[in-house]
Amino acid sequence: MTGTERLDQVIFFDIDNCLYPLDLGLVALTTARIHALALTAGLSTETVTETCETYYRDYGLTVRGLMKHHGVKPSDFNEKVDGSLPLETLIKPDPELRRILKAVKIRRWAFTNAGIDHARRVLRCLGIEDLFEGITFCDYAEIDFPCKPERAAYERAMLEAGVTDPRMCYFVDDSAKNVEVAIELGWTAVEVSQKASTMLNISRIHELPQVLPQLFDQTLFST
Template identity: 50%
Template sequence: MTVDISQTSVDDRYVIFFDIDNTLYSASSKISQAMGERIHAYFLSLGLEEERATELHHKYYTEYGLALRGLVRHHEIDPLDFDKKCDGSLPLEEMIKPDPHLRQLLQDIDRSKARVWALTNAYKTHAHRVLRILGVDDLIEGVIFCDYGNPKFSCKPEPQFYLDAMQKAAVSDPKKIFFIDDSRNNVAAAAALGWGSCVHFCEAGLETVEGGKAKQISADGKEPLPGAIVVGRLEELRSVWSEVFKTTEDGSAKK
């Protein structure tokens, strides 16, 4: 699978796509829990009963990869209103802080070999806000986000979202893409499209919220994803993706 892009925009370097939420920061921040509460409240604001709201929240997340996709399709809500009341109301400055270790990790990627992008199911305002708070916004070349301004927006794990990401990042060869995400389904979708190195970020033992339901993070106990790697710390990328990190004088990746 290749994507046609303008020949004037072709860049032969690798592209690294980092998921943002629960990947660039730890699930221990409890942001997913706070988000789950706000999304549930949004379902209730539509006049749904408690049990029905819970049922649909989980159903839409499971079917579409994002509860908002179901809300737009079946309830004709304004996604920008949803973003304002859910993502936009999160007290992120109280939940995450600048991360010097993350910043150093991103600085140690050799930019002569790889470009660094973010790939998120959030809207651009939330994405840029998180990157700014973490203190790494200047190290991200571009952000692929869900365009809530378009009622027919796509999201992970829909194939179109990944194809659009390749187009926007001007990369035609999927084998030149490195990708890391905390969602097994999102990683599986990228692997199915032939993306070169897919990593499942899995903080085993911590708790997160998916589709409004709390769950303990694990590799799911399912069959391993073909060609995918599981890591529990971002620092492990230095060895997993050693070819795109700066090296020391002896040729080993910088620590």
């Protein structure tokens, strides 16, 4: 942050497919690993895709359904899905993103549906881990852990970031549903998507200063 930061305001950033491009292919790699894990947990090849999609829709994350109904352990998911992804090969440091984040005048907080180890790996690969005050993540070991778009996840993010007024919260995410819930809660939210459906939207994270110019120190951003 700069010398003119607003300590009463926080901008929450989603991580996966938001801070890096969707076309890196991590969605497909993650899905394949989740399906493989589901098969070892007893799902059949005929039903694994539909069942995993149902769990994602009903529980916010497929892993919640696999843990709830098939005995998948947090350690299984961490080892065979998150921990097995070749993040260091696919995600490279992003100097432009780092410059943009450093120009933000308010507090920066990561808010992800991933586990903490995965979240830190991604931020480290991008070269921006040090720019976030904290990370609100999904603790897979917690029974019925909340995740976006559940309101409890947003309330946890506010609590952990130490902000009580939703009008002081800004949010950037690639999921339209996640953005819609944030708006319902009174946050100012931006959707990062090539097919955005919400009021404030950008096609890539680097366009953020264009839609929220009031949050940036333009003198730093332009240098």
